[in-house]
Amino acid sequence: MTRSASGGTRNARVRCAIYTRKSSEEGLEQEFNSLQAQREACEAFINSQRHEGWVCLPAAFDDGGFSGATMERPALRRLLADVAAGRVDIVVVYKIDRLTRSLADFAKIVEILDARGASFVSVTQQFNTTTSMGRLTLTAARRDHGRSRIRDKIRGIVADLITGGAVLE
Secondary structure, three states: OEEOOOOOEEOOOEEEEEEEEEOOOOOOOOOOOHHHHHHHHHHHHHHHOHHHOEEEOOOOEEEEOOOOOOOOOHHHHHHHHHHHOOOOOEEEEOOHHHHOOOHHHHHHHHHHHHHOOOEEEEOOOOEEOOOHHHHHHHHHHHHHHHHHHHHHHHHHHHHHHHHOOOOOO
């Protein structure tokens, strides 16, 4: 928060970057396509948060024709570089799966955001790490993901024992 000339307080400027993605190139040639629809929904959400100081950055981070199963996407790379450089405060997406379809990649992206004090918002799924409840949800998801990996490793060891893949001495 900063002090205004009238002596009251106002929120500092919060720089929001919109990321959009569509797996196939089909329909991208249309005058109004899925990437534009995602962007409009995100812009409307950002505008609804103007009272919090949110502003939409003009840069477009659109990956049309790229799968969400990999992080090898040009616009995602540019976005993460801008986050790392401190030029983005909040990444806004229409749905979480537009950002990634991989829980491991999501964890990597969140680590990059955390390192710069940036947040993540999904406008259609009520997922918002700018709030304490959103951060708590993310922490719980990370812990659960860690437990799942441990469970999977234990299941693999047990399966090896059952099938004779490992020998006990």
